[in-house]
Amino acid sequence: MSQITPAQQLFDLTGEVALVTGASSGLGRRFAEVLAAHGAKVVAAARRTDRLKDLAATSPNISALALDVTDTKAIPAALDEAERAFGPLTLLVNNAGIASGGRIVNTQDGEWEQVIRTNVDAVWHLSRAFAERIIARKGSGAIINIASLVAGRVGLSSASYAISKAAVLHMSKAQAWEWARHGIRVNAISPGFIASEMTDEYLASPAGQDMIKRVPQRRSGQPSDLDGTLLLLASSRASGFITGAEINVDGGHALA
Ligand code: NAI
Numbered sequence: 001m002s003q004i005t006p007a008q009q010l011f012d013l014t015g016e017v018a019l020v021t022g023a024s025s026g027l028g029r030r031f032a033e034v035l036a037a038h039g040a041k042v043v044a045a046a047r048r049t050d051r052l053k054d055l056a057a058t059s060p061n062i063s064a065l066a067l068d069v070t071d072t073k074a075i076p077a078a079l080d081e082a083e084r085a086f087g088p089l090t091l092l093v094n095n096a097g098i099a100s101g102g103r104i105v106n107t108q109d110g111e112w113e114q115v116i117r118t119n120v121d122a123v124w125h126l127s128r129a130f131a132e133r134i135i136a137r138k139g140s141g142a143i144i145n146i147a148s149l150v151a152g153r154v155g156l157s158s159a160s161y162a163i164s165k166a167a168v169l170h171m172s173k174a175q176a177w178e179w180a181r182h183g184i185r186v187n188a189i190s191p192g193f194i195a196s197e198m199t200d201e202y203l204a205s206p207a208g209q210d211m212i213k214r215v216p217q218r219r220s221g222q223p224s225d226l227d228g229t230l231l232l233l234a235s236s237r238a239s240g241f242i243t244g245a246e247i248n249v250d251g252g253h254a255l256a
Pocket of ligand 1 (some may be wrong): 195
């Protein structure tokens with residue numbers, strides 16, 4: 001019988017080097033803080049570098065990286081810069097994302113393209129560049145893709161956003177399948193409605209308040225509600241045999 005590992009050790013991320021995209025606010029900022037608090041070195045990437053500098057000032061484990069994830073040509077240089085900060089990357093959290101407007105017939109072409117470039121193309125390109133590095137050095141690592149409750153449900157958000165998140169979820173499974181043999185685990189977190197810059201206005205509106213009444217737990221989430229799932233999927237000690245999974249963190253909303 002193998003030894004029981006105490007929880008503190010199970011979720012100790014010392015030695016891991018993470019890249020978190022969209023880390024200037026909301027979930028991304030929280031992910032960077034939680035990983036760093038558990039010993040990982042974290043490269044916090046986003047466009048708003050002033051906010052990243054504030055974040056980096058809170059922990060010696062966090063470094064700031066300017067990155068627009070839609071600038072796919074800039075990815076190799078950005079990963080080089082990330083690895084100069086703390087060494088070879090072992091964790092990638094594809095968190096950067098944008099919401100979008102209305103019904104399909106009212107969605108402008110530019111809006112559709114921007115959602116797909118940010119929420120889908122960027123995850124494709126960043127994950128591939130990350131995996132190539134791990135495969136080349138015969139290392140191991142993990143990718144956590146932030147999908148959404150709406151990956152499996154339409155009608156709760158705009159169609160373009162729901163479609164982009166369904167693509168992220170399917171991409172996670174395809175990546176998990178292809179890269180398991182290379183020691184890379186890939187999993188998705190599908191949050192329900194979580195308070196953030198993306199959702200604050202909606203959650204405070206009458207429509208948002210109405211929606212909350214249909215969530216089985218009758219509340220929206222806080223970024224901290226994702227801490228445990230993030231740590232579970234980031235730690236190879238805790239989830240070394242989990243790949244291709246989707247974990248809903250939604251107060252039961254997917255059931256409603
Ligand atoms: P947020 O708007 O606070 O965070 C999104 C972050 O992504 C921002 O920091 C933003 O600057 C960054 N970002 C957007 N485009 C970027 C680009 N081109 N390059 C670099 N960074 C870029 O919103 P939130 O809620 O923290 O969203 C984080 C992720 O969680 C997103 O992927 C979102 O779709 C997903 N999500 C959020 C839910 C919620 O209820 N808040 C529910 C389900 C999924």
